[in-house]
Amino acid sequence: MEISRRALLGASVLAGAAGPGLMRAGQRGAKGPTRLEVSRKRLLLRHTWTISRNSSDFKDNVLVRLERDGIVGWGEAAPNVRYNQSAEQTIAAIEKAKSVIEAGDWLHYVDLREQWERAISNQSCACAALDIAILDWVGRKLNVPLYRLFGLDESKVPVTTFSIGIDTPDVIKEKVKEARDFPVLKIKVGTENDAQIVAAVREATNRPLRVDANEGWRDKEQALKKIQWLQKMGVELIEQPLPAAMIEETAWLKERVDIPIIADEAVKGVGDIPKLAGAYDGINIKLMKAGGIQEAMRMIHVARALGLKIMLGCMIESSVAIAAAAHISPLVDYADLDGNLLISNDPFTGVGVKNGKLILNDQPGLGVSERPGS
Numbered sequence: 001m002e003i004s005r006r007a008l009l010g011a012s013v014l015a016g017a018a019g020p021g022l023m024r025a026g027q028r029g030a031k032g033p034t035r036l037e038v039s040r041k042r043l044l045l046r047h048t049w050t051i052s053r054n055s056s057d058f059k060d061n062v063l064v065r066l067e068r069d070g071i072v073g074w075g076e077a078a079p080n081v082r083y084n085q086s087a088e089q090t091i092a093a094i095e096k097a098k099s100v101i102e103a104g105d106w107l108h109y110v111d112l113r114e115q116w117e118r119a120i121s122n123q124s125c126a127c128a129a130l131d132i133a134i135l136d137w138v139g140r141k142l143n144v145p146l147y148r149l150f151g152l153d154e155s156k157v158p159v160t161t162f163s164i165g166i167d168t169p170d171v172i173k174e175k176v177k178e179a180r181d182f183p184v185l186k187i188k189v190g191t192e193n194d195a196q197i198v199a200a201v202r203e204a205t206n207r208p209l210r211v212d213a214n215e216g217w218r219d220k221e222q223a224l225k226k227i228q229w230l231q232k233m234g235v236e237l238i239e240q241p242l243p244a245a246m247i248e249e250t251a252w253l254k255e256r257v258d259i260p261i262i263a264d265e266a267v268k269g270v271g272d273i274p275k276l277a278g279a280y281d282g283i284n285i286k287l288m289k290a291g292g293i294q295e296a297m298r299m300i301h302v303a304r305a306l307g308l309k310i311m312l313g314c315m316i317e318s319s320v321a322i323a324a325a326a327h328i329s330p331l332v333d334y335a336d337l338d339g340n341l342l343i344s345n346d347p348f349t350g351v352g353v354k355n356g357k358l359i360l361n362d363q364p365g366l367g368v369s370e371r372p373g374s
């Protein structure tokens with residue numbers, strides 16, 4: 001299945017952005033130097049973050065700063081070991097694309113992407129950082145928020161889940177209390193103590209729960225028993241119960257459970273979606289796996305065409321990448337965009353949260369600003 005990226009993006013841009021006000025806004029900004037700068041930023045986690053695979057107290061992300069005509073656009077990469085990514089490799093990949101990007105016309109971001117993404121292999125998060133930075137710059141240049149550029153209604157941003165990492169029952173209960181403003185929680189499981197974890201959450205709250213096993217269960221019979229138990233505990237969906245490669249086993253599971261099964265590690269880009277349609281009820285799209293906003297939009301349209309539910313998720317990210325996802329979230333069913341809420345030193349401001357719903361402002365581009373002193 002090949003769907004033209006230009007057709008999909010062109011249609012949404014035309015639907016949302018045409019108008020005389022936009023043309024006038026496009027004139028703003030003095031001429032100035034073109035610069036692409038890349039830097040590493042260590043994000044500190046509020047709590048040690050544990051999932052079925054690993055545990056961490058910080059994440060080293062990569063920021064991209066693009067400047068032209070006196071306007072600055074920001075992008076972010078969150079390298080993830082699951083996909084063989086690191087901050088070093090991400091920075092090296094961005095440097096490879098630098099000359100093409102600095103020479104290109106950023107307003108032609110669809111065409112331009114086809115040129116620069118050839119320079120980057122196997123670091124989808126580097127593509128995401130560049131794509132986000134270019135689109136942030138375009139939004140600022142045209143003086144419109146990205147959701148408006150795409151023709152989307154910011155009031156339709158879905159409620160985001162707040163994630164509770166794997167921990168001892170006492171700490172889990174404490175985390176559930178801290179997440180009191182979020183009407184839906186996402187619980188990480190995939191260890192020997194799953195029943196204890198979910199029971200601890202249930203003791204602390206009767207809110208709806210979504211559960212993510214991060215490929216932590218290794219056989220279909222075990223996964224079936226766990227999901228049947230989770231259904232009784234009021235869990236409304238299960239994410240990636242089995243390893244990504246176990247597509248047939250997941251299809252077997254899907255026939256036997258009553259709650260949606262969502263693919264996460266099994267789906268990176270648009271090409272992965274068709275083969276998953278019979279095994280999963282939905283997919284979790286992340287900008288870092290997809291390689292940015294443009295690719296995520298393609299994935300959303302392809303998943304819809306195949307009748308799949310869509311979750312928009314994140315890694316541990318600052319407000320730059322979270323805002324980028326939030327701007328396209330009116331298109332999806334479920335949001336899991338809490339990465340910036342899990343860190344204590346977000347270097348940017350601009351994404352609010354109220355009653356568990358991300359609030360986008362009316363500032364151009366991503367609508368984020370550097371936090372003074374960070």
Ligand SMILES: [Mg+2]
Pocket residue numbers: 212214239240264265284
């Ligand atoms: Mg997941």
